[in-house]
Amino acid sequence: MTKSNASAATGPIRNVVFDMGGVLMYFSGIEFARKFTQDEKDAQALDAALFSNPSWALLDSGTIDTDTMERIAAVRLPERLRPNLHECIHGWYRHRRNIPGTNDLVARLHDAGYGCYLLSNAGTNFMAFKDDIPAFAHMDGWVVSAFVRLMKPDPRIYRLLTDEYGLDPAECLFVDDNADNVRGAEVAGMQGHLFTTPEALEEDLKARGLSF
Known part of the structure; x- marks a missing residue:
């Protein structure tokens, strides 16, 4: 685990919460x-x-x-x-183009029994393309900002997701390519990973004890 990925919360991870743009799909x-x-x-x-x-x-x-x-x-x-x-x-x-490595990770994590969730700052047109994201079929739930009128890094949007799906924030790892958004998740009690590559994410997940 790299220093940049260190989080205030510690403990076993049972759920992984993914950002969309820059993590599951490229956005340029x-x-x-x-x-x-x-x-x-x-x-x-x-x-x-x-x-x-x-x-x-x-x-x-x-x-x-x-x-x-x-x-x-x-x-x-x-x-x-x-x-x-x-x-x-x-x-x-x-x-839009998907990021194959991260989408594959979601499928593997879900198959191994971990909860997988999506938390994204995105507009309502999300509904038009969500099913084209390979990982979406493996998500156990999702929260998109435009539908709830909250945006990352406001801690309330992370808590909304954990409350909606009955999750313990300390058992959730939030993955985002934006450092402020990761910090918002940590303020909400989650653990955080600052995304750079699918390979680095997989390494961090295994270092945290996840097996998939």
Whole structure:
């Protein structure tokens, strides 16, 4: 276990809680934008107006809907890119790529009897692509920010998940590629792993005594 993965809580792990973007699937706004534009400068403009826009967090929080996000992004773009924006905001998720190693780990953990859960900051369009994430079929439960109007790293969203599914936070390992989100889980009483690669995660899981 690396120093960066050390947690305040200790003890046996019976459940592993996974972030989505950056852990189970790649999330790159510029990569998505390139799918809907032919010019690199246009792709950068589309990314800046949409995925890198501070208002994107409002979409994930459930504060605004997709149509409102589109209107917010549109004012930052020339008229000629408005059709690209419309296609992108309604179809970016069709171009997402899964991270095979982590999805495989979820399946192996679940088959070995460990609880597997998803906790993600994401919008309501999650429902349109959740079943395309291989690991989702092995999840015992999930919480997505837009549906509960809470976002990581607010400790309340982690507690909402553990309360909903009757889990002891100290028996949960939370996996996220964002250090603030990991810290939020630790404040909520979970153990934490700062995700870098599936291989490093597997090594840490085995170092914590998990057998799968």
